[in-house]
Amino acid sequence: MSNWKEKLLKIDPYVPGEQPIGKHIIKLNANENPYPPSPKALEALQNFSPAQLRLYPNSSALKLKRAVAEHFHLDEKQVFVANGSDEVIAFAFMACFCSPKPILFPDITYSFYTVWCALFHTPYETIALNEQFQIDVNDYAKENGGIILPNPNAPTGTALTKQALIQLLEQNQSSVVIIDEAYVDFGAYSAVELLEKYENLLIVQTFSKSRSLAGMRVGMALGSETLIQTIDAVKNSYNSYTMDSVAIEVASASIADEAYFQKTCQKIIATREKTAQELKKMGFFVFPSQSNFLFVTHNTVPANEIFEALKKENIFIRYFNLPRIQNHLRITIGTEEEMDILLKHIKKIIS
Amino acid sequence: MSNWKEKLLKIDPYVPGEQPIGKHIIKLNANENPYPPSPKALEALQNFSPAQLRLYPNSSALKLKRAVAEHFHLDEKQVFVANGSDEVIAFAFMACFCSPKPILFPDITYSFYTVWCALFHTPYETIALNEQFQIDVNDYAKENGGIILPNPNAPTGTALTKQALIQLLEQNQSSVVIIDEAYVDFGAYSAVELLEKYENLLIVQTFSKSRSLAGMRVGMALGSETLIQTIDAVKNSYNSYTMDSVAIEVASASIADEAYFQKTCQKIIATREKTAQELKKMGFFVFPSQSNFLFVTHNTVPANEIFEALKKENIFIRYFNLPRIQNHLRITIGTEEEMDILLKHIKKIIS
Numbered sequence: 001m002s003n004w005k006e007k008l009l010k011i012d013p014y015v016p017g018e019q020p021i022g023k024h025i026i027k028l029n030a031n032e033n034p035y036p037p038s039p040k041a042l043e044a045l046q047n048f049s050p051a052q053l054r055l056y057p058n059s060s061a062l063k064l065k066r067a068v069a070e071h072f073h074l075d076e077k078q079v080f081v082a083n084g085s086d087e088v089i090a091f092a093f094m095a096c097f098c099s100p101k102p103i104l105f106p107d108i109t110y111s112f113y114t115v116w117c118a119l120f121h122t123p124y125e126t127i128a129l130n131e132q133f134q135i136d137v138n139d140y141a142k143e144n145g146g147i148i149l150p151n152p153n154a155p156t157g158t159a160l161t162k163q164a165l166i167q168l169l170e171q172n173q174s175s176v177v178i179i180d181e182a183y184v185d186f187g188a189y190s191a192v193e194l195l196e197k198y199e200n201l202l203i204v205q206t207f208s209k210s211r212s213l214a215g216m217r218v219g220m221a222l223g224s225e226t227l228i229q230t231i232d233a234v235k236n237s238y239n240s241y242t243m244d245s246v247a248i249e250v251a252s253a254s255i256a257d258e259a260y261f262q263k264t265c266q267k268i269i270a271t272r273e274k275t276a277q278e279l280k281k282m283g284f285f286v287f288p289s290q291s292n293f294l295f296v297t298h299n300t301v302p303a304n305e306i307f308e309a310l311k312k313e314n315i316f317i318r319y320f321n322l323p324r325i326q327n328h329l330r331i332t333i334g335t336e337e338e339m340d341i342l343l344k345h346i347k348k349i350i351s
Numbered sequence: 352m353s354n355w356k357e358k359l360l361k362i363d364p365y366v367p368g369e370q371p372i373g374k375h376i377i378k379l380n381a382n383e384n385p386y387p388p389s390p391k392a393l394e395a396l397q398n399f400s401p402a403q404l405r406l407y408p409n410s411s412a413l414k415l416k417r418a419v420a421e422h423f424h425l426d427e428k429q430v431f432v433a434n435g436s437d438e439v440i441a442f443a444f445m446a447c448f449c450s451p452k453p454i455l456f457p458d459i460t461y462s463f464y465t466v467w468c469a470l471f472h473t474p475y476e477t478i479a480l481n482e483q484f485q486i487d488v489n490d491y492a493k494e495n496g497g498i499i500l501p502n503p504n505a506p507t508g509t510a511l512t513k514q515a516l517i518q519l520l521e522q523n524q525s526s527v528v529i530i531d532e533a534y535v536d537f538g539a540y541s542a543v544e545l546l547e548k549y550e551n552l553l554i555v556q557t558f559s560k561s562r563s564l565a566g567m568r569v570g571m572a573l574g575s576e577t578l579i580q581t582i583d584a585v586k587n588s589y590n591s592y593t594m595d596s597v598a599i600e601v602a603s604a605s606i607a608d609e610a611y612f613q614k615t616c617q618k619i620i621a622t623r624e625k626t627a628q629e630l631k632k633m634g635f636f637v638f639p640s641q642s643n644f645l646f647v648t649h650n651t652v653p654a655n656e657i658f659e660a661l662k663k664e665n666i667f668i669r670y671f672n673l674p675r676i677q678n679h680l681r682i683t684i685g686t687e688e689e690m691d692i693l694l695k696h697i698k699k700i701i702s
Contacts, residue, residue, distance in 0.1 A: 013587030215596035236364030245566035
């Protein structure tokens with residue numbers, strides 16, 4: 001008789017950043033937003049009518065789809081929403097990458113991509129970033145089962161231009177191209193306007209970074225009706241109700257508050273630029289960032305030493321012990337005050 | 352050049368029950384609870400600190416795992432939680448049904464099982480219910496890649512005894528056996544105590560029915576450490592954070608309120624028994640139910656006629672146009688008042 005354990009899946013899961021808890025911690029390791037969500041979103045939470053919790057939510061989260069569509073001037077049939085952008089991407093993998101040809105993504109990028117490939121048996125090929133750690137879209141002009149890349153890329157923070165994105169789409173019309181715009185609101189070019197021309201373009205965004213709702217779990221995809229319908233069918237073959245009633249209300253209010261969104265994004269961009277200047281003065285190479293984090297390497301002090309020394313001071317940043325980037329650090333942009341404390345400690349560590 | 356549309360998935364999704372909205376509707380079609388969630392759960396929602404929404408939740412929802420473990424007198428390593436029991440089952444399919452042999456489930460059962468089989472390419476074989484529409488565990492004594500069945504079964508409402516469940520487990524020790532206990536709290540035998548003996552047993556429960564939190568999306572699995580670890584690895588290969596911070600707080604408070612839970616379950620059971628008696632008097636055959644719904648068929652009036660006539664009165668019940676059950680209806684147990692109105696209308700329709 002065979003053992004039941006032989007019928008279980010063997011897989012190496014993704015490992016998210018540490019979630020240390022404590023009052024005196026400075027947490028710059030998960031690209032969270034240092035500012036609270038929009039007051040309108042908090043109001044929606046306060047006004048939420050708890051009696052409705054006994055009922056199932058609307059299975060397509062129509063209210064939120066409509067709010068997102070309105071924000072981006074799209075049709076609601078071009079919008080998909082789910083329980084965080086990781087879930088959106090997982091559905092998109094199942095829906096769009098059904099070819100025996102390998103999908104393409106950068107060698108240095110969001111490390112979840114290879115995990116989804118393992119889970120869904122998606123063949124893939126990684127394309128090396130160039131020597132400046134940038135994506136060269138010329139390298140993607142080859143047969144493929146699909147393309148996925150973050151813009152800006154993570155953990156480098158560097159973005160592609162509009163022209164480069166158009167070239168990428170022009171040369172890849174026989175597969176789906178997913179642009180993962182998790183960090184786009186901090187200064188990069190968003191491809192939303194290109195949806196009109198490219199039916200095979202899928203844009204993924206999240207409420208976790210620029211909209212400060214990581215704890216609420218909301219992500220979205222924007223694309224042609226054909227693409228959205230296919231992803232919806234996968235969602236409805238997996239879990240009819242991935243968005244809860246509270247998240248639908250809170251996220252709908254959040255995306256309607258453009259003024260607060262712009263204000264906090266601008267604050268983070270200003271803090272990022274100031275922090276980058278200070279780090280350069282201390283001997284860091286700072287990659288040009290259009291995200292809410294900085295990717296840096298010091299000219300004499302090893303990255304892991306800085307990482308460990310900061311941890312002792314209860315300051316958490318991110319260190320990836322991976323090929324090509326073992327001497328680099330990713331630092332989330334916090335408040336002005338948090339960055340001042342960080343810089344003070346780094347100064348001490350490297351001297 | 353190939354077309355990008357050829358690389359998309361083709362699948363027939365699950366279709367959930369209608370979600371009609373309106374003040375004068377009586378909604379008995381989705382097995383929702385007619386009573387509100389525990390006041391303790393509502394209090395947790397009111398007391399939720401919105402500032403924490405900017406941060407990611409704890410990725411394993413540890414607080415909720417501990418509350419569930421305490422409730423069932425299990426170790427927290429024997430508990431998995433996710434975004435509704437449908438998501439729990441989807442993960443369990445990926446984690447536990449990795450054999451080329453077919454998994455087994457009843458021919459008349461939760462219709463999502465075949466959809467997951469399609470999505471995850473899981474081979475399956477359905478086992479016919481006996482003539483009394485009951486599961487006969489003897490029929491499951493054959494080679495298989497796993498077994499999944501609801502207890503009580505849906506949409507029949509009929510439950511297996513402890514003895515039958517033990518026989519099922521004794522004869523199936525070389526694959527995982529999933530008991531889907533979505534409706535178990537309304538009078539059926541829960542297999543939780545059998546976890547101690549059977550490491551290949553996975554029990555799935557939900558907060559959507561007996562705990563009145565369908566809108567919050569919370570489900571759980573209970574099993575051996577080996578099983579739970581495997582399902583956790585799948586979750587972490589799919590989406591690190593499937594449970595949002597609000598759901599973790601609300602569900603933790605809900606499961607700790609045993610008194611309210613018992614009171615509402617007992618009320619629903621009492622209403623069910625009363626309703627069953629009344630329906631029998633009107634010429635219905637009523638299957639013995641240990642769930643929060645009744646499965647019925649009338650001796651003269653066709654099921655779809657009753658279904659359509661009730662719909663015109665804004666009363667929604669469930670009719671499945673499927674083999675063997677085209678002349679049956681599933682009626683969720685609502686409040687006493689709702690059932691009185693339903694019975695009054697049915698009386699009119701069948702006379």
